[in-house]
Amino acid sequence: MSEKKRETPLLDELEKGPWPSFVKELKKSADTPVVQDLLGQLERSYEEHLGHWKHGGIVGVMGYGGGVIGRYSDLPEEFPHIAHFHTMRVNQPAGWFYTSDALRKICDIWEAHGSGITNMHGSTGDIILLGTTTDQLEPIFGKLTEIGFDLGGSGSDMRTPSACCGPARCEWACYDTLAACYDFTQTYQDELHRPAFPYKYKLKFAGCPNDCVASVARADMSFIGTWKDDIQMDAEQVRQYAASGTVDIQKDVCERCPTRCMSWDGTNLTIDNSECVKCMHCINVMPKALRPGKERGCTVLIGAKAPIVGGALLSSVFVPFIEMEPPYSDLKELTEAIWDLWGEHGKNRERVGEFIQRVGLGNFLEQIGLDPVPEMIAYPRTNPYIFFGEELHEEQA
Amino acid sequence: MSASPRKTDIGPPHYEQFLPPIIKKNYGKWLYHENPRPGVLVHVAESGDKLYSVRAGTPRLLNVKSIRLFADLADKYCGGHLRFTSRNNVEFLLTDESKIDALIQELHDLGYPVGGTGNAISAIVHTQGWVHCHSAATDASGVVKSLMDELYPHFVNMNLPAKLRIAFACCLNMCGAVHCSDIAILGVHTRVPEIDHANLPKMCELPTLIASCPTGAIRPATVDGQQSIHIEEHLCMYCGNCFTVCPAVKINNAKTDGLSIWVGGKVSNARTEPKFSKLVIPFLPNNPPRWPETVEAVKHLVEVYAANARKYERMSEWVERIGWPRFFKLTGLPFTKYHIDDFTHAGETYKRSAQLKH
Numbered sequence: 001m002s003e004k005k006r007e008t009p010l011l012d013e014l015e016k017g018p019w020p021s022f023v024k025e026l027k028k029s030a031d032t033p034v035v036q037d038l039l040g041q042l043e044r045s046y047e048e049h050l051g052h053w054k055h056g057g058i059v060g061v062m063g064y065g066g067g068v069i070g071r072y073s074d075l076p077e078e079f080p081h082i083a084h085f086h087t088m089r090v091n092q093p094a095g096w097f098y099t100s101d102a103l104r105k106i107c108d109i110w111e112a113h114g115s116g117i118t119n120m121h122g123s124t125g126d127i128i129l130l131g132t133t134t135d136q137l138e139p140i141f142g143k144l145t146e147i148g149f150d151l152g153g154s155g156s157d158m159r160t161p162s163a164c165c166g167p168a169r170c171e172w173a174c175y176d177t178l179a180a181c182y183d184f185t186q187t188y189q190d191e192l193h194r195p196a197f198p199y200k201y202k203l204k205f206a207g208c209p210n211d212c213v214a215s216v217a218r219a220d221m222s223f224i225g226t227w228k229d230d231i232q233m234d235a236e237q238v239r240q241y242a243a244s245g246t247v248d249i250q251k252d253v254c255e256r257c258p259t260r261c262m263s264w265d266g267t268n269l270t271i272d273n274s275e276c277v278k279c280m281h282c283i284n285v286m287p288k289a290l291r292p293g294k295e296r297g298c299t300v301l302i303g304a305k306a307p308i309v310g311g312a313l314l315s316s317v318f319v320p321f322i323e324m325e326p327p328y329s330d331l332k333e334l335t336e337a338i339w340d341l342w343g344e345h346g347k348n349r350e351r352v353g354e355f356i357q358r359v360g361l362g363n364f365l366e367q368i369g370l371d372p373v374p375e376m377i378a379y380p381r382t383n384p385y386i387f388f389g390e391e392l393h394e395e396q397a
Numbered sequence: 398m399s400a401s402p403r404k405t406d407i408g409p410p411h412y413e414q415f416l417p418p419i420i421k422k423n424y425g426k427w428l429y430h431e432n433p434r435p436g437v438l439v440h441v442a443e444s445g446d447k448l449y450s451v452r453a454g455t456p457r458l459l460n461v462k463s464i465r466l467f468a469d470l471a472d473k474y475c476g477g478h479l480r481f482t483s484r485n486n487v488e489f490l491l492t493d494e495s496k497i498d499a500l501i502q503e504l505h506d507l508g509y510p511v512g513g514t515g516n517a518i519s520a521i522v523h524t525q526g527w528v529h530c531h532s533a534a535t536d537a538s539g540v541v542k543s544l545m546d547e548l549y550p551h552f553v554n555m556n557l558p559a560k561l562r563i564a565f566a567c568c569l570n571m572c573g574a575v576h577c578s579d580i581a582i583l584g585v586h587t588r589v590p591e592i593d594h595a596n597l598p599k600m601c602e603l604p605t606l607i608a609s610c611p612t613g614a615i616r617p618a619t620v621d622g623q624q625s626i627h628i629e630e631h632l633c634m635y636c637g638n639c640f641t642v643c644p645a646v647k648i649n650n651a652k653t654d655g656l657s658i659w660v661g662g663k664v665s666n667a668r669t670e671p672k673f674s675k676l677v678i679p680f681l682p683n684n685p686p687r688w689p690e691t692v693e694a695v696k697h698l699v700e701v702y703a704a705n706a707r708k709y710e711r712m713s714e715w716v717e718r719i720g721w722p723r724f725f726k727l728t729g730l731p732f733t734k735y736h737i738d739d740f741t742h743a744g745e746t747y748k749r750s751a752q753l754k755h
Contacts, residue, residue: 010686014539017546020508022456022528022538029460038528045527045536046685049651053531055644063405071529087529091409099415100468100477107461107468116461120481123524123572130458130529145404165480167425168416169440169448169490176425178412189406209666213483216671217577217664224666256709258668281667285709288429306571308638309611311741314577314671348605349642 005030006040010047026117034115034131037079044075059086059134061141064193067151068137084133085115089126089152090144091185091192094178095165096121102147109143124202125162125213126152150189156349157195161185163205164212172283173207174225174296175324181205183326184335197339198346198355208292209280215304215315220352221335222301222315223324227293230273231282237289238269253282297323300331302338303353313353316361320375337368360387417478419448419492435555436511437497449491451500453509454520454545454552457485458528458538466507474500484520484562486513515555518548518699523565524572526584531644532637533567534584534654535683541565543687544582547696558706558715561699562663569636577662579712580698581674582691584683586635588653589628593645594620601643609642634740656681656691660698661713672713675721677728679735701728720754 014023026042029035041052056070069087076083090106106127110116115131122128127149132140141151152160161184164170166177184203185192191201204215207225215222241247242264249264261275262282271282273293283290300322304315322330338352341364346355356364365372374380413421423442430440438450455463467487471479478490487509489500501511513519521544524530526537544563551557564578568586575581606626607615614632618625626646628639640648658681662674677698681690705727706715716724725732738746 011539013686014542017542018510018549019542019545019552020454020456020510021542022458023542024508025456025458025460025463028462042527042536046539049535049654049683049685050649051527051531051533053527053529055531062403071531085529093410093415094412096481096483097412097415097420098479098481100471100479102410102415103464103468103479107464111461118459118461118464119457119525120455120459120464120485120487123522125483142403145407146401148407148410150405150407150409162483164483167427168412168420169427169450171427171429171440173425182409182412186408189408192408193406211664211666211671214577214664217662252709256668277666279666279668281709284667287431291429306576307569308571308636308641309609311611312571312576312673314673348608 006036006043008039008043011039011043029116032116033081034085035117037073037081038085038115038117038131041073041075041079041082044078053085056086059137061137061151064151065195066154066157066193069154071131082131085131086134086137088114088129088132088137088140089122089124089154089160090129091150091152091160092121092125092127092162094163094181094185095168096125097165097168105147106144106149109140109147113140113143124152124160126160151193153192153195153200155195156197156199157193157201158188158191158197159200159202160192161203161205162213164207166205166207170207171287172210172225172280172292174227174292175207175223175298177205177207177223177225179326180223180324180328183328184332187332191339197343199349199351201339201352203335209278210284216301217304217314218306219304219315220302221318221338222304223298223331224301225292225296225298225324226278226321227296228321229293229295231271231276231293232291233269233271234289235268238286239267241286241289242266247285253285256281256285297321300334303351303356305351305353309349310354310357313351313357315353317376318370320373334368334370341367415478417448417476417490417492419446420478420490422446423448432515432555435517435553436501436514438514439494447492447494449494449497451489451491451497451504451511452482452486452513453489453504453511454513455485455487455509456538456542457520457523463507470500470503482519484513484522486520510549510553512553516557516559516561517553517555518551518557518561518563520552521545521563521565522575522578524567526567530567532570532640532648534586534637534649535567535656535688536685537565537567537584539685540582540656540688540691543689543692544695547692548699551699557699557703559709559711561702561712563695569638570641576659576673577664577671578674579660579663580695581659581662582695583657583659584654585657585680586637586648586650586654587680588635588650589630589633590635590637590640590646590648591650592626592628593647594623594625597625597643597645598623600645606639606643606646609638611636611638615639655683656688658691658694658698661716663711663713668709669711669714669717676736677724677730679733698728723754 119128163177163181204219300319301315566575567584618627658678659674
């Protein structure tokens with residue numbers, strides 16, 4: 001292409017400084033007309049303080065309703081090479097582990113059929129391939145499936161489930177997050193690729209209460225690893241931490257414990273495990289000395305979301321403790337029961353958390369067939385406007 | 398032409414094929430880990446095997462040419478194995494400790510700094526901004542780059558009281574866990590959308606549009622003989638949800654869009670329960686290419702936190718100990734009516750006791 005390079009004085013400012021520069025990343029493909037137009041339009045946005053992308057239309061690969069985000073420039077005459085600039089979401093391997101070989105194959109496909117620009121990864125967890133045209137979607141999809149990759153979710157479907165690195169590289173993983181994430185993803189391929197829900201539904205698998213995938217903030221269903229029995233302790237290692245001077249056991253551990261269930265006499269650390277809420281603080285501070293217990297599983301929480309539409313929600317306890325063993329039949333039954341109920345009664349673009357707020361958690365549980373337990377609440381209701389049912393008196397009679 | 402039949406619904410590749418031999422051998426059998434220096438983790442298995450992870454920051458937006466560089470480094474140092482983190486860092490997985498320095502040097506020379514572990518600021522989770530999104534009130538990559546250039550010493554060191562997680566979202570859709578971060582920067586609109594009455598009936602479904610408004614501000618109306626809508630201006634809080642469902646309701650505004658800053662959210666259960674970030678600066682101007690007002694504000698918040706928080710106190714835990722009045726005093730930030738919630742359940746955010754520090 002002989003088109004001249006676009007001037008980008010504002011963006012050029014962002015090539016300076018110690019942090020890796022996204023402008024430098026773009027300019028590594030400065031010889032392609034697509035990236036020239038992308039730089040040109042972005043410079044325009046920097047000049048005008050205004051974005052120049054239009055809403056996505058419905059584009060995708062044959063038979064799928066999700067996985068491609070349609071994107072069009074609103075200045076197509078000026079920037080013709082990004083007139084169509086669609087995103088493809090490629091389902092990442094669980095835990096974001098790769099071989100160099102697999103990454104190179106993805107790079108080759110994307111360089112041949114798209115902009116060569118990616119996000120590793122998007123907020124959803126997917127590999128994001130940023131910018132291609134409608135006619136390239138099928139060829140890219142064909143080549144991706146040839147090398148064993150598939151598209152992720154978008155729109156009102158089950159979104160691409162994601163997991164922390166789990167037992168692959170973490171001693172705190174209370175269940176196999178990678179196995180669970182892979183299993184759920186494979187079981188629900190139809191729900192992932194063909195949007196049929198009121199709105200998005202996200203599953204995130206965190207191996208311990210540190211929640212490295214932010215499931216409590218973002219997932220409609222958060223699977224947070226935890227344990228039931230006693231924290232495993234190596235008393236000698238506790239003393240080593242104390243002797244090393246890096247940890248003040250009384251101040252940094254005992255006094256930071258939310259339930260004050262630990263005591264230190266200068267030689268021995270004693271834990272009243274019946275009072276422990278599995279917050280992870282002491283284990284985080286002394287990973288050589290303390291480990292999660294052996295009776296492991298997860299707490300399932302439900303309903304997190306960002307503000308749109310009815311306000312942000314954190315997910316709340318749904319199943320206080322369940323063992324995480326394949327094929328996860330109880331959890332899948334529960335998931336499907338939720339999808340049935342919410343699928344039938346949820347409003348358009350109402351997340352399951354908002355649906356629960358609208359109908360009430362008590363009613364929701366009744367419909368799902370789950371018994372209410374006090375672990376689900378911070379405190380019982382304080383208002384006396386109670387919708388008593390007929391069964392109240394039937395039970396008493 | 399490819400002769401093979403079209404495959405669908407194969408799902409992601411199985412993760413196991415990407416795991417290095419040391420991980421396959423010690424899967425689920427890790428004993429403990431240490432963080433000997435910034436950006437380096439060592440995981441020790443029950444077998445005694447040691448896995449070294451070297452973490453480098455990336456700009457999230459990566460060229461395939463850079464991914465190939467990472468692949469080459471993985472071949473050279475890690476038998477071809479690497480991973481990415483939930484905060485867009487790349488991690489190289491080594492078994493040979495003696496190769497760490499050379500890898501760090503190569504990454505440094507390529508422009509990817511090693512750090513982001515322990516009591517540090519890891520990479521800022523962020524959204525697409527003007528690079529790729531239609532509803533962005535501001536750019537994302539540019540603000541994040543400007544911020545991280547200033548906060549860089551906190552990425553390559555581990556000298557904060559606790560970990561500090563920063564997130565950026567360019568509109569209220571908040572792709573990413575912005576609403577539960579130690580410091581969150583959020584692009585905001587501040588004016589009622591402009592309605593393109595001529596195109597609205599062609600482009601949008603009225604019932605969907607009307608239902609999209611969280612405060613019921615959108616009402617059906619007839620304009621110039623055509624079906625359209627009217628917005629009750631006093632009910633609009635500029636969330637932009639109407640624009641998401643209807644491009645003819647234009648929310649983006651070059652003059653009045655800007656940024657807001659929130660602090661004290663967290664997702665981890667460590668010590669205290671997960672919590673939302675709270676508003677501390679309602680509006681800062683949209684000022685590319687370097688957003689100096691936003692960078693200064695965030696840097697100031699980091700400095701005040703670092704100087705005043707106790708060991709292991711995250712932003713939220715520090716603020717809860719000292720109280721919000723003292724937070725505003727220490728930071729010198731003005732407290733305004735915009736800091737007081739007025740949406741659903743706002744009353745729960747009011748101070749409902751006489752327990753005050755004077």
